[in-house]
Amino acid sequence: MICPVCNKDMFVIEYKRVELDYCHICKGAWFDAGEMELLLETAGLKDGTQAVHDVLKLPEAHTAEKKRRCPICGKNMKKVIIGGEKGVMIDACFQHHGLWFDGGEVADLMKIVSEQAGCKKETESEIMCFLKDVFQG
Amino acid sequence: MGALLVFIGWFIGLVFAANGIAGLVIALIIWGIMTLVAYFQGDNILLSVAGAKKISPSDHQQLYDVVEEMKIASGLEKMPDIYIIDDPSLNAFATGRDPNHAAVSITSGLLQKLNRDELQGVIGHEISHIKHRDVLLMSMCSVLLGTIVILSFYASRMMMFGAIFGGGGGGGRRGSSKNSGGGGGAAIIILVLAILLMILAPLFAQLIYFAISRKREYLADASSALYTRYPAGLASALEKLEQSTTPVKNATQATAPMYIVNPFRNKLNVNNLTSTHPPLEERIRILRSMAGGAAYANYDQAYRQVKNTNSGIISPQSAAAAGTVGLRAAVAGGPVEPPVDDKVSRTRDVNDMMYRMNDYKTIECECGAKLKVPPSMQGSMIKCPRCGRAHQA
Numbered sequence: 434m435i436c437p438v439c440n441k442d443m444f445v446i447e448y449k450r451v452e453l454d455y456c457h458i459c460k461g462a463w464f465d466a467g468e469m470e471l472l473l474e475t476a477g478l479k480d481g482t483q484a485v486h487d488v489l490k491l492p493e494a495h496t497a498e499k500k501r502r503c504p505i506c507g508k509n510m511k512k513v514i515i516g517g518e519k520g521v522m523i524d525a526c527f528q529h530h531g532l533w534f535d536g537g538e539v540a541d542l543m544k545i546v547s548e549q550a551g552c553k554k555e556t557e558s559e560i561m562c563f564l565k566d567v568f569q570g
Numbered sequence: 571m572g573a574l575l576v577f578i579g580w581f582i583g584l585v586f587a588a589n590g591i592a593g594l595v596i597a598l599i600i601w602g603i604m605t606l607v608a609y610f611q612g613d614n615i616l617l618s619v620a621g622a623k624k625i626s627p628s629d630h631q632q633l634y635d636v637v638e639e640m641k642i643a644s645g646l647e648k649m650p651d652i653y654i655i656d657d658p659s660l661n662a663f664a665t666g667r668d669p670n671h672a673a674v675s676i677t678s679g680l681l682q683k684l685n686r687d688e689l690q691g692v693i694g695h696e697i698s699h700i701k702h703r704d705v706l707l708m709s710m711c712s713v714l715l716g717t718i719v720i721l722s723f724y725a726s727r728m729m730m731f732g733a734i735f736g737g738g739g740g741g742g743r744r745g746s747s748k749n750s751g752g753g754g755g756a757a758i759i760i761l762v763l764a765i766l767l768m769i770l771a772p773l774f775a776q777l778i779y780f781a782i783s784r785k786r787e788y789l790a791d792a793s794s795a796l797y798t799r800y801p802a803g804l805a806s807a808l809e810k811l812e813q814s815t816t817p818v819k820n821a822t823q824a825t826a827p828m829y830i831v832n833p834f835r836n837k838l839n840v841n842n843l844t845s846t847h848p849p850l851e852e853r854i855r856i857l858r859s860m861a862g863g864a865a866y867a868n869y870d871q872a873y874r875q876v877k878n879t880n881s882g883i884i885s886p887q888s889a890a891a892a893g894t895v896g897l898r899a900a901v902a903g904g905p906v907e908p909p910v911d912d913k914v915s916r917t918r919d920v921n922d923m924m925y926r927m928n929d930y931k932t933i934e935c936e937c938g939a940k941l942k943v944p945p946s947m948q949g950s951m952i953k954c955p956r957c958g959r960a961h962q963a
Contacts, residue, residue: 442944442946442947443944444941444942444943444944444947444952445925445930445941445942445943446939446940446941446942446954446955446956447918447939447940447941447942448938448939448940448956449938450914450915450918451914452921452942455955457947457952457953457955460955465658466658467658467679467682467917468917471913471914471917474913475914482813482814505658530658567939567955567956568955568956569956
């Protein structure tokens with residue numbers, strides 16, 4: 434898969450049998466819809482297929498950050514904020530292909546998760562906890 | 571549909587060359603060339619447009635086994651080639667001009683999502699397309715359709731030019747010809763008819779094409795039930811396809827009828843007259859209401875019941891020839907595993923196969939993460955994003 438920011442090849446990191454695509458240049462990560470489904474269903478959440486759909490329901494964030502293109506379909510993605518008011522802004526593919534986290538966003542997200550007490554059994558929280566788990570540093 | 575092509579050719583000839591036969595010959599020559607190309611190269615073109623990769627038995631043993639089972643059940647002589655398309659969307663299709671040059675293709679997404687019974691149902695459906703030479707029929711139909719569309723398109727353009735430069739359009743030219751039997755009135759009538767036909771012909775052709783395609787889909791579903799003796803497998807696969815919302819990456823209008831479900835199903839709500847595939851829910855309902863057996867006769871009965879009509883979809887002769895076949899029970903899926911685990915292993919297996927085929931290298935880091943590195947990055951140092959250990963890729 435090609436990194437939507439650097440246009441270079443990404444490599445894949447598999448952890449707890451779930452995969453992420455990771456760019457070693459910008460440290461961004463692509464979370465594929467199918468993999469998210471596996472993560473959420475392993476965690477016991479029912480409708481894993483709805484994950485990207487749920488994220489897409491969040492309002493579009495107003496920002497000057499450049500639009501990112503989905504590495505699967507090449508179309509512009511939607512910028513949304515997950516993890517509440519002080520959350521991080523990520524990119525979600527309108528075609529439900531997956532979510533993109535910029536390098537800095539992964540770091541911010543880890544801070545937020547550390548401040549929270551544990552992981553809730555809920556889509557956003559589960560995704561963020563998994564990312565923290567993978568990139569614990 | 572052939573008759574439509576002949577009509578169009580004749581009218582073009584009549585309008586432009588005052589000679590119906592000349593137009594006819596042109597139409598037939600164009601159609602002949604396109605048919606030859608489609609016949610000998612069609613499957614290769616289609617497979618490369620879809621980005622399919624051929625796999626061997628060792629790449630995915632289960633898929634190979636299922637195809638072999640269905641090949642035996644259908645009575646095909648030659649084992650079809652198996653192709654994988656690296657695409658997260660869910661779809662499958664069959665190609666090949668005859669059963670000896672056939673291939674089945676399946677997207678990696680579909681391979682991940684289906685269990686063995688469902689996979690068997692889908693492969694049974696595709697094998698039926700091969701067995702009944704549907705692919706040849708469908709590609710010949712699409713070539714014929716293509717020729718009609720091309721001819722009408724260019725003919726209408728030429729008439730516009732004729733109208734601008736010839737100062738009277740086709741009719742004017744035709745009038746100048748000595749052969750024209752009637753007066754100006756007849757010429758105008760023919761011109762109007764020709765224009766009408768040129769506008770309507772592609773529409774008609776498309777409708778006929780769609781009707782043929784849909785009938786073939788029902789037959790393939792019925793055959794899949796017959797070969798697998800387990801209609802619930804295909805029904806459950808179709809349910810998974812129905813839920814999926816990812817559109818197929820490389821599908822075009824022309825290749826649409828080849829897929830197991832319409833690849834454009836989410837773009838717009840196509841109405842029933844112009845869709846290449848019957849509505850999914852209807853196909854599922856028919857398969858689900860098959861009772862008492864897996865034979866064509868049982869499918870036909872279920873079809874009548876669901877559609878609430880007296881006319882069946884399968885001819886009585888072929889239904890009788892297939893005889894009676896009992897249903898089988900669901901396969902106990904090997905070792906008893908919770909379904910989620912099963913799904914995770916299936917996904918990992920299929921993905922790892924795709925990585926092997928694309929020459930990825932796998933590094934197992936001590937921290938428990940696995941790094942899968944594409945060929946372009948091999949040879950350089952790679953830091954594990956989890957624990958920071960450096961690895962030589």
